[in-house]
Amino acid sequence: MKTAFTIWQDRIAPVFDVASRVRCIDFTTPHAEPSELTLPAGDAFDKVGFLAGQGIRRLVCGAISRPVQMAACQAGIEVIGFVAGEIDDVISACRNGSLHNGRHSLNMPGCGCRRRQCCGQGRGRHR
Amino acid sequence: MCPTSPPLTAPAEAILESICDGVFTVDADWRITYFNHAAEQITGMAREDALGQLCSEVFRCSLCEQHCALRETLENGQPIAQREGFIIRADGERVPISISTAVLRDAAGNIIGGAETFRDLSEVEALRNELKGQFRIGDLISRSRSMEELYHLIPAVAASSSSVLIEGETGSGKELLARAIHGSSPRAAEPFVAINCGALPDTLLESELFGYKKGAFTGAEQDKPGRLKLAGRGTLFLDEIGEISPALQVRLLRVLQEHQFEPLGATRAEPLQTRIIAATHRDLTRLIQEGTFRQDLFYRIHVVSLKLPPLRERKEDIPLLAEHFISRFNRLQNRQIRGCRPQTLDLLMAHDWPGNVRELENVIERAFILCRGDWIDPGHLPPALVGSGAAPAAVDIAQRPIRNARQQSERQIILTALQQHRFNRQATARALGIHKTTLYRKMHALGLELPQQDGRSAPQPDSDA
Structure with missing residues (x-):
């Protein structure tokens, strides 16, 4: 699955809605080299559309507002939001599956019980 | 305050804890050293979760990445007042805020960090929106x-x-x-x-x-x-x-x-x-x-x-939409129809509206053709809405049972909603799609007693995580 990680100062960017860069990794391809993309400036929905157009199917990010998260879900992107930490630690956690199943310590402060925000196209927000 | 920061005097702490603006301070490594009560309220984050964490990951503000006010203040020593942005709470809600910043110095005048105060602009936004x-x-x-x-x-x-x-x-x-x-x-x-x-x-x-x-x-x-x-x-x-x-x-x-x-x-x-x-x-x-x-x-x-x-899933919009269409047809046709009689509104509310808003618009337009007075009566509605059993003209506009039925129905709906929201009037009004003052007015008119229980202190069953 092609996964994008928002990045700022070598950490997960604090707010997806205004993030400017993502690091992309295709975990289905062994030893795939990560690539970096610049997100469109301004509107958060354009960022979602851009990622969908790049074939991204999973987004790991910091805080993300509910409408934007819904738009990502509708565009077929699974969102693992409210993640914090060094980008390499987060990628490792994603690679070994602990980020996906929620058994990790990479949550943003005050977001200890959060797991996946939504999964797959067309699913509504999770409570 | 965290041990690395100069301790606050008791009066200063009491003041900071009592004000409505959120206040936090950071050390030279951008880690939170103080987080007041209002900051907890606005961000939805407990102080113990915030202290010692990076401020960008606690505050989660739209300005953090590229327009951090505190960074600018610490770089040039100039305070910033009321820069607007938004923060994202853990439930994904965007909260509009304004930020002001200042430099923190020790007794010798050395910079030891920064202070940020922020104000929740949600109420202001809501009022702006209401006005607009x-x-x-x-x-x-x-x-x-x-x-x-x-x-x-x-x-x-x-x-x-x-x-x-x-x-x-x-x-x-x-x-x-x-x-x-x-x-x-x-x-x-x-x-x-x-x-x-x-x-x-x-x-x-x-x-x-x-x-x-x-x-x-x-x-x-x-x-x-x-x-x-x-x-x-x-x-x-x-x-x-x-x-x-x-x-x-x-x-x-x-x-x-x-x-x-x-x-x-x-x-x-x-x-x-x-x-x-x-x-x-x-x-x-x-x-x-x-x-x-x-x-x-x-x-x-x-x-x-x-x-x-569909309109049947947002029936609370029917009075508003009816009023909107009446106002528009008044303007277009140079008429002065004042509105729908309560009985007419009851019938509009009871209909399922398979044709949705367009059907409602057509019903109001039809009523304008038939109505010669100031008010749209049930007799001006299509037979399908009035009911096939009675001719429209036979409906008595002063029929009390209809009003009673409406009041009974309103009473039941409001009571149920109040119970569901543990008598939190704000949440109940929101769920019913009416303003809090309208809810108070209706409760008063229907003789519903205000319970002693304060719903604001009780957890909401339907609140987001």
Whole structure:
């Protein structure tokens, strides 16, 4: 699955809605080299559309507002939001599956019980 | 305060804990050293979770990454006052705030960190919105909770140029929503061009969309610009997108992929500058499964998807919409009809509205033809709404049982909602789609006692995580 990680100062960017860069990794391809993309400036929905157009199917990010998260879900992107930490630690956690199943310590402060925000196209927000 | 920071004096701490503005301080490593009570309230984060953490990951503000006010203050020593942005709480809610910053120095004058105060602008925003009639964007009007999310989405959707898919039943206002998005967008001054894909045969639809060049076929005596060209830098609204043929779906997909289109008989493609908003009353995912709609086209138009609830799911909007249509027809027809009688409103509320908002508009227009007085009576409504058993004229407008029935019904609805929300009046009013003062007024009129229990202190069963 092609996964994008928002990045700022070598950490997960604090707010997806205004993030400017993502690091992309295709975990289905062994030893795939990560690539970096610049997100469109301004509107958060354009960022979602851009990622969908790049074939991204999973987004790991910091805080993300509910409408934007819904738009990502509708565009077929699974969102693992409210993640914090060094980008390499987060990628490792994603690679070994602990980020996906929620058994990790990479949550943003005050977001200890959060797991996946939504999964797959067309699913509504999770409570 | 954290041990590395100078301790606050007791009076200073008491003041900081009592004010309504959020206050936090950071050390030289951008870690939170103090977080007051208001900061906990506004961010929804407990102090113990915040202390010692990076401020950008606690505060989660739109300004953090590129316009951090505190960073600027620490770099140039100048305080910043009331810079506006938003924070994102753990439940995904955006909270508008204004920020002010200052440098923290020790007794010797050395910089030891920074202080940020922030104010929750939600109330101000709500008041601004109320004054502006935020629940009215373009001709789209609502006060329903089920429409609230849609209203919150519109400004953000309007600001982008992504394709939008609007789903909703016939008559639910899909074109109004498309116009509202266009009207709120930077393209508002450009054309809004609408075409109903289900109303034209395939060949005609193709030439309407793409246009043709002189001599392209027999009878093409001059160039005809298509709707894509006519829309220019504006918005093209493709209504009933689910009705287009597979061949035209392929052509449309190419337009969306390559951002250019070719009029019939043209030798050169023209750039696409138009924003596409598509709408359908059909379930496109089912059409994809049946093989009648292309999946790739679906994903192209489905970047943002908006769903309009049918009128029967937002009945609290009926009085508002009826009032809106009465006001509009008064203006158009130079009439002075004052509104609907309560009994008329009861009948409007009792109807299921299979034709949605359009049906309601038609009912009000019909009533304008029949009504010669100041008020729309039940007798001015179509027989289907009044009930087949009684002739419209036979309905007594002063019939008390109808009013009693309405009061009983209102009483039951309000009581149930109050219980569901543990007598939190704010949450109850929100759930009912009415203002808190309206709820108080209705409770008073219906003789409902205010319970001693304060719902604000009790947890809400339906609150988000």
